[in-house]
Amino acid sequence: KQEVTQIPAALSVPEGENLVLNCSFTDSAIYNLQWFRQDPGKGLTSLLLIQSSQREQTSGRLNASLDKSSGRSTLYIAASQPGDSATYLCAVRRNYGQNFVFGPGTRLSVLP
């Protein structure tokens, strides 16, 4: 059974810092991995999708990497801003057409 963990559970940083969020999964046989952002009381917003054959994906100040063999993914946020404050969740899918298994999330606070 796939299990996904995220470290740290919560993170508070001053504005402008670069930061890394970690996601680990127990079964390396994944189809893809998706990072989401969730604002309080809201749904999930997709940030980046990495296929199993890819090593990283970039979107603006965000960069996500994937190391399938070690069961890890990292989300790098450059030059953090207060607007980045949210909970960040990673989710993995085992096979095409199957559902996503989520981690518990990292709650990020960027202080002005």
Place this chain on the structure above:
Amino acid sequence: EAGVAQSPRYKIIEKRQSVAFWCNPISGHATLYWYQQILGQGPKLLIQFQNNGVVDDSQLPKDRFSAERLKGVDSTLKIQPAKLEDSAVYLCASSLEWGQKNTEAFFGQGTRLTVV
């Protein structure tokens, strides 16, 4: 492109009452998911549809939860009777599922259920 629509946004009911949630996925998306998110946790899959067929409902508490997706478009999730531990956010998501590049999942705003 319109996103995943869910209603209602909020619902408060007493235990043992029934409640229903509605989801309209992104047009053309074949796969629809219902997730339950308890406060402080990641979402947990309740049921997954491919068009109007069930792909995975292994974690759906079938004694009280039911879901349907008529005509492979809209979906409803029902709880009857509700328990206190059903208090959570119920998220609906959809994905296109046409080729490797179309498996990104898109989520609705969710329905926050409080059972008192």
